[in-house]
Amino acid sequence: MDSLLIEFGGIPFISEELQYVTILSALAQKRQMLSEGSYDDLNQLLIPEEAKVIMTNKYGICALPSYVLLTQKESVSVRLAIERITKTLPEWMNLFRIPIRFYRTNERETTSFSTAIMPQHILLGRSAFDNEIKLIECIVHELSHTWLNVYREISPFFHKNNNEEFILPSGTKRKSAKTILLAAGYAAAAIQLYTKIEANRKRRKKVVKYYLKY
Secondary structure, X not given: OHXXXXXXXXXXXXXXXXXXXXXXXXXXXXXXXXXXXXXXXXXXXXXXXHHHHHHHHHXXXXXXXXXXXXXXXXXXXXXXXXXXXXXXXXXXXXXXXXOOEEEEEOOOOOOEEEEOOEEEEEEEOHHHHOOHHHHHHHHHHHHHHHXXXXXXXXXXXXXXXXXXXXXXXXXXXXXXHHHHHHHHHHHHHHHHHHHHOOOOHHHHHHHHHHHOOO
16 A cells, blocks of 8 residues: 555645546556456546446445435536635645536435445535535535545555444544544545635634544
């Protein structure tokens, strides 16, 4: 894994020297292997819909939250939120080079959702659109998971049958290595986000304090 991080230039949202072309090329090549060489153009393998087909063929159909297309208003809100993110943190511009499909989920308890089984898809709940800051949080949250899942897809971080559980510094028990990894990835991104973006001071302090627990 160390050699992979060196080749890729580090970790998304943390390292400033990420080799995006190398990472996406490695991702396409791994998916080409999974698809048994059925694609002539490797760029097709970076299309979210194609990635979903490959994962479904490999792992089977999994239960996912129901989702629908964004409304025009929601699509505009997402575009403006991304523009604000990249304007505030231009060093994150390349993190949006990976194609992402945004949908809205009608699951009431879901604010945002993404999964390695459905790569490069981000589902946003109704509450994600309460205000721009909350939408920005959701996008950054799921994008951080998306990029870590890219790394996991290229080279798994741990054995799938590893059921070892951990206790967080905050005292929270029974957390898997995967959960800690994904939470830490967003923690790093959230702290950077809230050191630069204009937001309600109380909310910013609360979010940063919460994720520093990881």
